[in-house]
Amino acid sequence: MNRFLVVFLSLFVSSVFAYIDEYVNLGEQASSIKLSGKVFHKNPSIIRKMHPEFLRHKRDKTLRQGIRTNEYSLKGCVSCHANKNKINNQYYSVDKKGQFCSDCHKKVGVSFDCFSCHRTVPREDLL
């Protein structure tokens, strides 16, 4: 079983490494965390590959069991990865062209439908 796990893990880790984008529009808070040298996601490639699954588990826990922890919360993703328009000091929606979510999704040709319901910018009092 363990051997199987190792093979499986290395397989998918390598498939993730196959895609590393030089230019990623990280977003306001995420960029400053990165600049400060702190590590938020120890292994971004896992997040890149697995975030749909992480989010799906998290959504079921939150909605059906009332477990509202920070980890893998979509709110957390949005509040860190949203960019600000420097002129009017307003956040861009993460799903708009050239922004964090849409940038990557467009590149890999995967459509997503989180944001017809979910808020696309950090919450009101963070604006």
Place this chain on the structure above:
Amino acid sequence: MNKTLNRRDFIKIMNATTGVAIVASGITLTTFASVSEIPVTNKKRWGLLINTNKLTETDIDGMINACKQEQGWGTEIHSTASQKPAWIKKLKVKDKATNKVSSLALMCQHCEEPPCVDVCPTNASMKREDGIVLVDKHLCIGCRYCMMACPYDARSFVHETLNNQKEHMPRGKGTVEACTMCVHKVDKDETPACVESVNSEAVIFGNLYDESSQINRTLRVIQSSQIRADLNLNTGVRYSGI
């Protein structure tokens, strides 16, 4: 290999080996007042008690506005009057014998045996263990069976594209929605917005099962009723004075 991994162990190992961890020191993310990591259980049952003798019409309007503010509905511009969402509404009931008219606030009654859950083909309409009935919009296909099944006309369908939703309340075109009993607040040990908006004791929120809670104690001494009690749905929202 002497141990078979279940899914949970697998995820644990995943986290350990790949280090998908959140380093939160010094990072201000969304802050939560109190966060439970334990699933809600059926040891609790959340409910409301609405005293129509104390509740004024102004109170009801206040409750409706508080709900709109909290949950972000009510600003739909393209929907017709009958299409507009209404999570909570003002209702007048008349006693045919005495002609006594009472106004009451009607929202999802958070039935123990919810017909809306029974008819849902995708399990989107669901009841939490603690009795709060919700729509899982990830699974909702917009068929609106639940709207037809609900005896209280408590549910609404979103007919237009929305944006700038509340962070805690995702809402979108093509899905059904209703009063959530402010579950995002309840999970933080707070009180629903509509209850907070009423100054008097006309609306009480609490755990129906907890014998020391105000709602339980009040329900044990006063005459109260469920709307359409004949349907045996055992609603979580109770009324007195009607």
